[in-house]
Amino acid sequence: MICLKGNKINIDREYLMRVKKIDTFQIREELHLIYFLTNQMSVLEFPFEALYLTNSEDPSIIPQFKNKHIIYGINDLAVLQVGDVVLVNAQGEIIISYQRISNDNVLFVTQKCNCDCIMCPQPPDKEIKEYMKLNFKLIRLMDKKTKYLALTGGEPTLNKNNLIKIIKECKKYLPSTSLILLTNGINFEDFDFTKELILISHPDLTIAISLQSDIDEINNMMMGKAVFYKILKGIYNLARFQQKIEIRTVVTKLNFQRLPNFAEFVSYNFPFVYHVAIMGLEPVGNALKNINKLWVDPYTYQDILRKTVQIFHRRDMNVSIYNHQLCILHNSLWRFSKNSISEWKNIYLDICKRCDYKNNCGGLFTSSNDIHSNFIHPLTKEKSYSEFYYKMH
Amino acid sequence: MNKESNKIIFFKVNKELYSKDAILETGYKFTNNYYFEIKSQDKNYLIKLRPKISCINVKNIKDDFLNELIDQQLRFNLNQKTHLLREMIIKKAFHPFFNKEEDVNE
Amino acid sequence: MSKYTLMPFRFKRITKDEVFVNNEVGEYIFLPNEIFNQLISLKLSKDTDEYKNLKSKQIIADREIIFNIEMLATKYRTKKSFLNEFTTLHMVVPTLRCNGNCIYCQASSKALNDNQYDMDKATAKKIVHTIFNTPARAIKIEFQGGEPLVNFEIVKYIILYANKLNVLYKKRIEFVICTNLTLITERMIKFIKKYDVVISTSLDGPENIHNFNRSLKNENSYKLFCEKLNLVYKYMDIERVSALMTTTQKSIGNFERIVDEYIDRGFHSIFFRIINPYGLARQKLFEMEYSVEDFFNSFKKGLEYILDLNLKSTFFVEEYTSLLLTRILTPFGIGFVDLQSPSGTGIECAIYNHNGDVYLSDEGRMLGEMGDKKFLLGNVHENTYEEIFNNNFLKTITANTYLETLPECCDCAFLPYCGADPVRNYLEQKDIIGNKINSTSCQKNRLILDYLFKLIKEGNENIMDIFWSWITRRTLKEIKLS
Numbered sequence: 001m002i003c004l005k006g007n008k009i010n011i012d013r014e015y016l017m018r019v020k021k022i023d024t025f026q027i028r029e030e031l032h033l034i035y036f037l038t039n040q041m042s043v044l045e046f047p048f049e050a051l052y053l054t055n056s057e058d059p060s061i062i063p064q065f066k067n068k069h070i071i072y073g074i075n076d077l078a079v080l081q082v083g084d085v086v087l088v089n090a091q092g093e094i095i096i097s098y099q100r101i102s103n104d105n106v107l108f109v110t111q112k113c114n115c116d117c118i119m120c121p122q123p124p125d126k127e128i129k130e131y132m133k134l135n136f137k138l139i140r141l142m143d144k145k146t147k148y149l150a151l152t153g154g155e156p157t158l159n160k161n162n163l164i165k166i167i168k169e170c171k172k173y174l175p176s177t178s179l180i181l182l183t184n185g186i187n188f189e190d191f192d193f194t195k196e197l198i199l200i201s202h203p204d205l206t207i208a209i210s211l212q213s214d215i216d217e218i219n220n221m222m223m224g225k226a227v228f229y230k231i232l233k234g235i236y237n238l239a240r241f242q243q244k245i246e247i248r249t250v251v252t253k254l255n256f257q258r259l260p261n262f263a264e265f266v267s268y269n270f271p272f273v274y275h276v277a278i279m280g281l282e283p284v285g286n287a288l289k290n291i292n293k294l295w296v297d298p299y300t301y302q303d304i305l306r307k308t309v310q311i312f313h314r315r316d317m318n319v320s321i322y323n324h325q326l327c328i329l330h331n332s333l334w335r336f337s338k339n340s341i342s343e344w345k346n347i348y349l350d351i352c353k354r355c356d357y358k359n360n361c362g363g364l365f366t367s368s369n370d371i372h373s374n375f376i377h378p379l380t381k382e383k384s385y386s387e388f389y390y391k392m393h
Numbered sequence: 394m395n396k397e398s399n400k401i402i403f404f405k406v407n408k409e410l411y412s413k414d415a416i417l418e419t420g421y422k423f424t425n426n427y428y429f430e431i432k433s434q435d436k437n438y439l440i441k442l443r444p445k446i447s448c449i450n451v452k453n454i455k456d457d458f459l460n461e462l463i464d465q466q467l468r469f470n471l472n473q474k475t476h477l478l479r480e481m482i483i484k485k486a487f488h489p490f491f492n493k494e495e496d497v498n499e
Numbered sequence: 500m501s502k503y504t505l506m507p508f509r510f511k512r513i514t515k516d517e518v519f520v521n522n523e524v525g526e527y528i529f530l531p532n533e534i535f536n537q538l539i540s541l542k543l544s545k546d547t548d549e550y551k552n553l554k555s556k557q558i559i560a561d562r563e564i565i566f567n568i569e570m571l572a573t574k575y576r577t578k579k580s581f582l583n584e585f586t587t588l589h590m591v592v593p594t595l596r597c598n599g600n601c602i603y604c605q606a607s608s609k610a611l612n613d614n615q616y617d618m619d620k621a622t623a624k625k626i627v628h629t630i631f632n633t634p635a636r637a638i639k640i641e642f643q644g645g646e647p648l649v650n651f652e653i654v655k656y657i658i659l660y661a662n663k664l665n666v667l668y669k670k671r672i673e674f675v676i677c678t679n680l681t682l683i684t685e686r687m688i689k690f691i692k693k694y695d696v697v698i699s700t701s702l703d704g705p706e707n708i709h710n711f712n713r714s715l716k717n718e719n720s721y722k723l724f725c726e727k728l729n730l731v732y733k734y735m736d737i738e739r740v741s742a743l744m745t746t747t748q749k750s751i752g753n754f755e756r757i758v759d760e761y762i763d764r765g766f767h768s769i770f771f772r773i774i775n776p777y778g779l780a781r782q783k784l785f786e787m788e789y790s791v792e793d794f795f796n797s798f799k800k801g802l803e804y805i806l807d808l809n810l811k812s813t814f815f816v817e818e819y820t821s822l823l824l825t826r827i828l829t830p831f832g833i834g835f836v837d838l839q840s841p842s843g844t845g846i847e848c849a850i851y852n853h854n855g856d857v858y859l860s861d862e863g864r865m866l867g868e869m870g871d872k873k874f875l876l877g878n879v880h881e882n883t884y885e886e887i888f889n890n891n892f893l894k895t896i897t898a899n900t901y902l903e904t905l906p907e908c909c910d911c912a913f914l915p916y917c918g919a920d921p922v923r924n925y926l927e928q929k930d931i932i933g934n935k936i937n938s939t940s941c942q943k944n945r946l947i948l949d950y951l952f953k954l955i956k957e958g959n960e961n962i963m964d965i966f967w968s969w970i971t972r973r974t975l976k977e978i979k980l981s
Contacts, residue, residue, distance in 0.1 A: 214555040216562070229563045236573065258551070265555050268526060268830050269570060310980055314967035332981030421906065425936040467539065468910050471505065478568060479507035482523050485572035486579070
């Protein structure tokens with residue numbers, strides 16, 4: 001999450017606030033931004049609280065600020081837009097919880113998890129935070145025109161009642177927002193819970209399930225627990241209700257060789273799946289800790305990746321490649337590659353400045369600055385596929 | 394009318410090694426080109442194969458029969474091991490709430 | 500040594516070094532002999548790739564046996580989905596009269612001036628009511644004969660009455676008319692187009708083959724056919740017209756030329772059909788005797804020719820291959836009546852004769868016309884829907900055509916891709932189960948499936964792309980990765 005910092009005045013607890021208005025004024029050739037934030041959820045709600053953010057180093061020059069809650073001297077303030085929602089804490093830190101124009105907005109349902117995935121980018125903190133109250137407020141502060149919202153964690157299905165409440169809130173306050181639930185699917189083994197969730201009848205809910213292999217040994221080794229068959233049972237339960245399902249798999253040294261077998265397994269056993277996402281590793285958290293067991297240069301598995309995508313594509317199943325750079329992807333796979341990395345953790349290498357396809361490419365994770373393919377290189381428009389690939393074969 | 398062959402192939406098959414079912418299945422497979430007869434004789438079955446038309450080459454017929462018999466015996470054994478599971482698959486396919494976990498011998 | 504359980508599977512030795520193994524729903528794997536031997540003696544090591552692949556395909560399981568069973572059961576149910584809807588294909592014979600003289604005719608057709616073989620309105624109305632009793636939500640009403648155009652009045656009556664009745668039932672209806680086209684007029688075409696009727700016609704090949712197989716009195720059958728086809732195209736989309744061919748001695752060795760003829764006439768698909776041993780065919784057997792091997796050799800050459808055309812950007816499908824491939828490569832069932840276990844006859848399709856007699860298949864009806872009414876289910880004037888479709892005879896046929904319980908079929912590795920043909924067995928061997936070795940449909944399917952699996956195993960990217968373009972009905976360009 002993007003976190004802004006500044007100096008606080010009159011702030012001694014947490015505030016969840018939406019940016020209502022941005023004023024600018026010029027003082028001696030310096031542009032001062034004043035952000036007016038409220039926690040007002042609907043126009044009819046009174047009273048509500050207000051909070052001001054400014055990039056000004058000296059708050060006394062702004063007369064409205066007397067006796068108000070203020071954070072001043074914020075450097076990257078311009079990244080915030082009207083409609084965005086921030087969580088301001090007692091230390092004066094500003095955590096951006098929601099961005100109106102973003103397609104990558106996320107709701108953390110909980111930090112707890114029922115697995116211990118070897119490649120988890122966000123393993124649970126020692127200090128487990130409680131999100132529910134915040135989430136209910138956040139949902140009501142979000143713009144109704146928000147297109148997509150992901151529900152994640154930890155494992156969002158851990159507290160079944162909480163999840164159901166959140167989805168109901170989303171249905172009520174964000175009826176035209178597409179929801180995607182990022183889950184390991186284990187709790188859907190519980191038929192009654194699955195039924196209860198489906199009975200909410202959310203108009204556009206996709207359940208994205210992580211599955212790492214076609215066999216239990218590899219999947220369970222990667223997820224740290226014997227959960228393979230539970231996940232399959234969960235998928236079946238969801239399918240019984242014709243729920244839209246996505247399957248996500250992370251490609252690592254441990255499972256890349258069986259990717260084609262995995263594709264055949266998924267396409268034969270779960271032909272009803274709406275979308276399959278083949279994801280590159282994010283080398284952060286547990287993934288970073290275990291990088292030696294997990295890292296395989298994506299460039300080296302292009303033949304296998306192509307075969308895998310071909311299996312899905314031939315069967316007219318939707319498949320996407322996430323978190324891979326265009327220069328290391330086989331040319332025939334470019335059309336499946338999506339710009340999947342959230343803007344706030346998205347970078348390009350120095351070498352990418354010379355690449356003609358930089359604007360089409362999703363780039364890398366910030367955490368991939370030191371851990372990425374050895375074959376990343378700039379492409380020129382005359383050659384429509386990777387020079388390196390051509391030379392290698 | 395084709396001249397009926399007088400080339401008859403006799404051989405014995407040990408009852409302890411092969412089941413009657415497997416032998417009958419194997420014999421059935423040869424009935425397009427041969428007349429097949431089976432008799433019981435102490436510890437063996439006596440197999441008789443007579444070609445339906447004279448021009449058939451009977452040189453390797455005993456070996457072919459025995460090879461096929463091994464596969465049929467194998468199928469018979471596999472069926473013994475897996476037929477319950479097969480029945481469960483079909484029962485569950487058309488009666489999804491059927492639940493007979495107790496019956497499965499692992 | 501690893502501990503694992505063998506799940507139900509079937510096997511076939513395809514070469515001297517390899518065994519073809521598949522599970523209850525036809526998911527297959529090729530194993531070297533040595534690995535197969537280890538597998539069956541429970542000595543296969545769990546560190547091998549083959550162990551993992553066999554587990555992935557549920558040919559072995561080392562835990563959660565019950566859930567593996569459940570997964571196989573779900574897939575099995577999907578494969579047998581034709582059972583869900585009961586009778587979906589309803590064939591109607593508006594007349595036995597026909598102007599044609601096809602040498603293999605199974606219609607036992609009557610002369611053009613013999614009106615007693617026409618269906619009357621009362622029978623037609625009763626038939627439509629019987630059809631609508633089916634629980635199927637989507638039905639196909641297919642007109643056969645004789646030549647349906649000879650009694651086009653009844654065809655129109657049935658279509659209009661069915662649409663009227665459907666306001667109440669709200670089923671999805673598709674109408675098909677199987678016709679030789681030679682008697683079609685502009686008025687008929689306009690009606691056919693107005694009511695979205697699909698035309699299924701017969702084209703046996705270029706002029707010499709077509710005229711030999713399908714002669715007309717005092718006319719050049721082929722020339723008349725082409726003329727009428729052009730007339731149809733003036734009003735109707737090519738997509739609404741399809742053709743199939745029947746193989747005779749004249750066709751053997753000429754499948755490539757037949758395909759060329761189809762392309763010239765604007766068709767996008769062909770169905771290479773082996774002859775049916777019924778009707779006039781049996782009396783003239785000596786004139787067109789060819790072996791199943793002959794048929795297969797022509798089939799193979801024809802298929803190779805078609806694959807080459809697809810590679811050169813002409814989308815053209817061989818329909819029987821496409822059906823088999825859907826069976827082999829996808830988890831889905833198919834709706835083709837002749838390739839089902841249990842047989843689709845009677846339960847998936849039924850045919851209503853001009854006099855209201857209901858038979859379980861067209862071949863059964865032919866047998867009835869020749870005097871043997873073994874496959875008669877009832878008559879719409881005398882029997883209720885329940886009496887026709889829920890009688891013991893139909894149940895016996897269904898029980899006796901479930902391949903999983905029949906000798907030889909039950910162990911055959913091609914079972915998941917094959918189907919029963921009880922009427923053909925009865926005709927060839929006087930027994931609806933029949934001895935497979937002598938069964939022409941078994942021989943044919945074995946040869947074709949052996950060949951298709953050889954191609955699949957070779958895995959040539961272009962050929963596999965073409966196969967998938969047929970299965971998913973997309974162009975080769977869309978399927979190809981680059």
